[in-house]
Amino acid sequence: MDGLIVAPGQGRKVITKVQEVxxxxxxxxxxxxxxFEVVVPPxxxxxxxxxxNSEEFFYxxxxxxxxxxxxxxxxxxxxxxDWQSPDGRRKVRAGAGSCMFVPRGCPHAFTNPTDEPAVMLFQSSPSPNHEHYFDELCEIFASGEVVDPHAVQKLRDRYDVNQITPLRNEPPTR
Structure with missing residues (x-):
């Protein structure tokens, strides 16, 4: 069996007004x-x-x-x-080179509060659940100017995403 090399800019792309995967x-x-390589817009x-049922890694x-x-x-x-952990931890501003591992069952989140896009490497185990999830999520994002929260919730229910706070795509406030 041979390995796989994926050059910069290569791979199957799904691009919408909201997300690029x-x-x-x-x-x-x-x-x-x-x-996946994911562009996270402001x-x-x-x-x-x-x-x-899955673990995730973000870089x-x-x-x-x-x-x-x-x-x-x-x-x-x-x-x-504004969440705080029992030992006092709060959200972290993560720059290039920062990573986050998320075990099964652990609440997690990310947002881009800046005026510039961020790019992250995202890994999910086991495959292929998040592959199908991203394909369908990008279809929802491509369907109009406003993201339908009910369509997103139905999708998340099918793919083991227990949503605690809502997905948002709003320009950052300063």
């Missing part, structure tokens, strides 16, 4: 881990959520993201930005 290594390549907030390649991966003292439904 490049599938780098997937289950179709025989990998147990799905690897103002995009994935919302806090958990997965009962910031360019730009900055606010991230968290912990169970808060109190979960709030509107936003995760």
């Amino acid at each position: 490049t599938f780098k290594v997937t289950g179709a390549n025989g990998s147990p881990v799905s690897s 103002g995009f907030d994935v919302g806090a959520h958990t997965h009962s 910031v390649l360019a730009g900055e993201l606010d991230v968290l991966a912990f169970e808060p003292i109190e979960r709030t439904e509107e936003t995760w930005h």
Whole structure:
């Protein structure tokens, strides 16, 4: 069996007004881990959520993201930005070279609060669930100017995404 080399800019791309995802290594390549390059636009907030059947790894390649991966003292439904862990941790501003590992069941979130796009390498195990999820999510994003929150929720229900706070795509406020 041979390995796989994916050059910069290569891979299957899915581009919408909201999201740009490049599938780098997937289950179709025989990998147990799905690897994507994701451009996170200014103002995009994935919302806090958990997965009962998958683990994730995020590595910031360019730009900055606010991230968290912990169970808060109190979960709030509107936003995760002020959450605090029992030992005092809060969200972290993650720049290029920062990474975040998320075990199964751990609440996690990221947002791009800056005026510039951020780029991250995202890995999910096992494949291919997040591959199908990203394909369908990008279809929802491409369907109009406003993201339909009910369509996103139905999708997340099918793909083991327990949403705690809502997904948002709004320009950052200063």
